[in-house]
Amino acid sequence: MKTLHTISGKDVKGDKSLPFTTHHQILIIGGGSAGITVAAQLRKKLSENDIAIIEPSEVHYYQPMWTFNAAGVFNKEKSKKLMEDVIPKNVAWIKDSVVAFHPDQNSVETAGGRIISYEYLVVAPGIQVDWDKVDGLAENLGTNGICSIYSYRSLDYVQECIKNTKSGTALFTQPNTKFKCGGAPQKIMYLASDTWRKRGDLNNINVQFTTGGSVIFGVKEVAEALGPVVKRYGVEPKFFHNLKAIKAEKKIAVYDIYKDGKVTDQAEIKFDMLHVTPPQSSPDFIKMSPLADAEGWVDVDKHSLQHNKYPNIFSLGDAGSTPNAKTGAAVRKQSRVVTGNLVALLKSGTTDTSLSYDGYGSCPLITGFGKLILAEFDYNNKITPSFPINQMKERRSMYHMKKDLLPIMYWEGMLKGRA
Numbered sequence: 001m002k003t004l005h006t007i008s009g010k011d012v013k014g015d016k017s018l019p020f021t022t023h024h025q026i027l028i029i030g031g032g033s034a035g036i037t038v039a040a041q042l043r044k045k046l047s048e049n050d051i052a053i054i055e056p057s058e059v060h061y062y063q064p065m066w067t068f069n070a071a072g073v074f075n076k077e078k079s080k081k082l083m084e085d086v087i088p089k090n091v092a093w094i095k096d097s098v099v100a101f102h103p104d105q106n107s108v109e110t111a112g113g114r115i116i117s118y119e120y121l122v123v124a125p126g127i128q129v130d131w132d133k134v135d136g137l138a139e140n141l142g143t144n145g146i147c148s149i150y151s152y153r154s155l156d157y158v159q160e161c162i163k164n165t166k167s168g169t170a171l172f173t174q175p176n177t178k179f180k181c182g183g184a185p186q187k188i189m190y191l192a193s194d195t196w197r198k199r200g201d202l203n204n205i206n207v208q209f210t211t212g213g214s215v216i217f218g219v220k221e222v223a224e225a226l227g228p229v230v231k232r233y234g235v236e237p238k239f240f241h242n243l244k245a246i247k248a249e250k251k252i253a254v255y256d257i258y259k260d261g262k263v264t265d266q267a268e269i270k271f272d273m274l275h276v277t278p279p280q281s282s283p284d285f286i287k288m289s290p291l292a293d294a295e296g297w298v299d300v301d302k303h304s305l306q307h308n309k310y311p312n313i314f315s316l317g318d319a320g321s322t323p324n325a326k327t328g329a330a331v332r333k334q335s336r337v338v339t340g341n342l343v344a345l346l347k348s349g350t351t352d353t354s355l356s357y358d359g360y361g362s363c364p365l366i367t368g369f370g371k372l373i374l375a376e377f378d379y380n381n382k383i384t385p386s387f388p389i390n391q392m393k394e395r396r397s398m399y400h401m402k403k404d405l406l407p408i409m410y411w412e413g414m415l416k417g418r419a
């Protein structure tokens, strides 16, 4: 039997009178966008209840800013804060990572050897970035013109690659797996292209959008709105091209070519710059757990976000099985449903059936400096605009909302349980 470790004083932030215990009434896994938002909302509504977050990282990232950081708009330091500064007051921080679930015993096991039990569990560890699923990617990221906005450490190198590319071929990839922020692979492509246009180099650069998918964007209206943008920058879309390997020294990208869902061929493209959106999947410790659905995601009802087998477990954010676009914007809507249901369960023993997540996701598609198409849609890919304007038009106002307002709304609204 494993030894039970108590939480060290150093691990617990906030009220020093919090009991040093291995049981918490509400246990949250992950201190990312979803975990912190739910913790903050719960703390506001349930001032007396015992809430804890298990999170290994000392830093919390506002990942939606990374596209701007890589394009040189903000310094990347602006996208991060210390974890201890975003965990709400009087919420215990267990600085550890979960490795296994025991839902029949209402407990989880951590890398540090703790067994932590709970009454209610919120699972929000985000998505796993599978760098090693493309041969030659992990070891060559940051060299030979190979870069990615999906890694904080690579952001400066993306900027360097954009600066150094003056001619030749620039490839921007999109995997055929699920991945966070459906628009990000294109946003960085448009910002890079706009930089090259302004510098007068765009005519000498062949920009290719190589995607494992079959369309430029999964929502028809958005795909149509992007048509003129693609044309403006002379982007050559290549569908059914899934990046398989990189021959870094020779600067060659190797693609599997798909037809009718099967690999039918391979193609090699020589590049001067290669921006990779890596394959992504549910975190391994979720895939291997009794909480997972057939694809490895936390198996929850897509409207109530309650686990389909274990009613005292909820999941939201990128790790959940809900078939929405994996975005922070979705987290904002999902958090209200999870929080509302937990409060209802604690107060009356049943969930609040009036709460239902409709699949809302948002993609602020930056199409150039000072230009943005604000795509918002639900489970049915129905456009659900927040503003009484045509959001499918490129707008400077929406660009400034994304660049200047959304970060404030995130740090001061969402993460403080106010939005």
Ligand SMILES: Cc1cc2nc3c(=O)[nH]c(=O)nc-3n(C[C@H](O)[C@H](O)[C@H](O)COP(=O)(O)OP(=O)(O)OC[C@H]3O[C@@H](n4cnc5c(N)ncnc54)[C@H](O)[C@@H]3O)c2cc1C
Pocket: 029, 030, 031, 032, 033, 034, 035, 054, 055, 056, 057, 062, 063, 064, 065, 066, 067, 096, 097, 098, 099, 124, 125, 126, 127, 149, 150, 180, 181, 184, 283, 285, 316, 317, 318, 319, 326, 327, 328, 329, 330, 331, 362, 363, 364
């Ligand atoms: C380049 C980029 C651009 C983006 N642009 C946008 C945008 O414009 N708009 C938008 O809405 N969204 C955008 N997103 C997506 C958005 O950042 C994510 O959808 C959102 O962060 C998901 O929240 P989450 O809490 O599920 O995951 P995360 O915020 O990734 O947090 C997961 C947390 O879980 C922790 N964790 C992992 N494993 C364990 C474990 N075993 N035990 C305990 N804790 C664990 C991690 O350390 C992390 O802190 C973008 C993302 C990227 C990368």
